[in-house]
Amino acid sequence: GKVGGYNKLILPTAHETLQVSLDAIPRARDDVSAIALKIPLPVDTNNPLNIGHSQTVCIAISQLLPRIIELATHSHEQQMKITAGEILHGLVLYIVGLAATDPSGRTATNSPYTCYYRKMFPSILSLAVSDELLCRELFSTLFFQLVRWFSGYNQVHTDDSQCMIECILDGLCIIPVDNGIRELCSNGLVEYVKWSIKQSTASQLRSTSASSDSSISPIHTLISRLLVYCVHPTVSKRYGAAIVFRKVYKHIG
Numbered sequence: 001g002k003v004g005g006y007n008k009l010i011l012p013t014a015h016e017t018l019q020v021s022l023d024a025i026p027r028a029r030d031d032v033s034a035i036a037l038k039i040p041l042p043v044d045t046n047n048p049l050n051i052g053h054s055q056t057v058c059i060a061i062s063q064l065l066p067r068i069i070e071l072a073t074h075s076h077e078q079q080m081k082i083t084a085g086e087i088l089h090g091l092v093l094y095i096v097g098l099a100a101t102d103p104s105g106r107t108a109t110n111s112p113y114t115c116y117y118r119k120m121f122p123s124i125l126s127l128a129v130s131d132e133l134l135c136r137e138l139f140s141t142l143f144f145q146l147v148r149w150f151s152g153y154n155q156v157h158t159d160d161s162q163c164m165i166e167c168i169l170d171g172l173c174i175i176p177v178d179n180g181i182r183e184l185c186s187n188g189l190v191e192y193v194k195w196s197i198k199q200s201t202a203s204q205l206r207s208t209s210a211s212s213d214s215s216i217s218p219i220h221t222l223i224s225r226l227l228v229y230c231v232h233p234t235v236s237k238r239y240g241a242a243i244v245f246r247k248v249y250k251h252i253g
Contacts, residue, residue: 035060035061035062035095035098035112035113035116036058036059036060036061037058037059037060037061037064037091037094038056038057038058039056039057039058039059040055040056041055041056041057061091061094061095061116062116064091065091065116065119065120066119068084068087068088068091069084069088069119069120069123071083071084072084072085072087072088072123072127072135073123073126073127078132081132081135082132082134082135085127085132085134085135085138085139086138088120088123088127089138089139089142091120092120092124092142092146095113095116095117095120096146096149098113099111099113099160110159111158111159111160113160114159114160114163117160117163117164117167118163118167121163121164121167121168122167122170122171124139124142124143124146125143125167125168125171125181125184125185126181127139128140128142128143128184129178129180129181129184140184143184143188144188144191146164147164147168147188147191147192147195148191148195150164150192151191151192151193151195151196151199151218152196152199161218162221165192165221165222165225168185168188168189168192169185169189169225169229169240171184171185172185172186172189172240172241172243172244173229173234173236173237173239173240174236175236177236182240182243185240186240186243186244186247187247189222189244189248190244190247190248190251192218192222193219193222193248193251193252194251196218196219196222197219197251197252200218200219219252223252226241226244226245227241229241230242230245
């Protein structure tokens with residue numbers, strides 16, 4: 001009681017609270033901080049001073065992504081969830097487009113986009129089996145499109161393809177068990193094998209070793225991972241590998 005109106009000094013100021021919230025946002029690596037979403041602003045063409053001039057706002061994706069993923073996966077408001085999901089869908093396509101047109105080379109490792117995919121792929125899996133119909137249809141379609149895209153023999157960035165496979169394998173063996181995500185991941189790996197076969201030559205499919213990892217068939221890399229899971233002490237990993245082999249053997253036999 002004696003403190004009186006000085007009680008307010010116990011609480012941080014609004015500026016301090018906002019700064020703490022911003023500092024809590026996970027930051028991407030320094031080499032990807034420059035990747036931004038460039039949004040052109042409308043220009044008044046009736047004003048002669050604006051002729052030949054354009055303005056663009058650059059928004060760092062690394063600062064937007066965590067909040068968008070949180071809203072898309074955990075929001076209880078239907079409209080907010082759908083809107084965040086559509087934004088996330090657009091960001092995924094935007095980053096895939098950036099990676100596809102990256103001039104750094106077709107066998108480049110240390111991809112600057114992998115850290116984004118590592119955050120987005122788990123949320124894509126979650127939204128692909130969401131109770132919200134629109135999000136489920138949107139992201140289940142996107143999931144299989146990404147699987148087909150990354151199943152190519154020569155990807156612009158091999159790290160991105162491996163990141164997708166790791167996320168799918170994690171979803172296949174998720175604990176606690178989510179049957180919806182497990183079924184989606186197993187079907188995704190089957191699709192990956194089918195499209196890898198379509199995009200590989202006979203000599204590439206027969207190759208089991210090479211001087212560089214980029215020359216090894218993606219199917220052999222995946223099968224090697226699944227064989228490790230078959231003898232893993234964790235029951236969920238053995239069961240997940242068995243589900244995939246039961247579905248995929250007809251395509252690789």
